Amino acid sequence: MTIQAAFLITCVILLITTLIIAYDHIVVARVPFIRLKISTIQEILSQVQIKPKDIVYDLGCGDGRVLIQAVKIQPKATYIGIEKAILPYFLACFYTRKHTQITIHRVDILKYDYSDAEMVFIYLLPDLIKKLQPQLRKLIKNSKTVIAVEFAPAEVRPKEIHTLKQPSKFGHTWFLY
């Protein structure tokens, strides 16, 4: 293969990747695929208890990193990641492929029934959290655990507010309901 052909193929791959990412951000998800640092996730999870029979959701699971860290702490629970955008969905499927406890669904959170959750993790923007609020409020009322990073459901008072010792670029606080 000539250098020109290799250069052309690289440019086409980069262009396609950029288009998929832009489509994901602007059209599909509208909440950016910003990941928490692993140390941030570990700090949060070290302060909650996941029991063997729990069903744990990450709503907007990105590349699945929260669920992977949770499995390391409690391998007997069931973990479900909901992700609407194409790129993070494929990354999550790939990274979680060896963890049979984790299932990733490519679906809009707003159209998904997660009423069987014992614990829900969210790291989302306020607009979307507002739309999720009716379902979240029901869970909180039924004494289920909701963890919200940076932005929290309004109208419901959290049990605890924590400042992260291991913050991420866009994650400094988390709320426990």
Ligand SMILES: C[S@@+](CC[C@H](N)C(=O)[O-])C[C@H]1O[C@@H](n2cnc3c(N)ncnc32)[C@H](O)[C@@H]1O
């Ligand atoms: C800020 S990222 C959080 C990723 C991961 N939970 C973490 O903490 O590293 C939010 C994720 O939610 C996804 N998302 C946004 N709106 C969604 C929706 N309506 N349904 C499902 N996923 C959505 C985005 O694609 C993005 O990957």
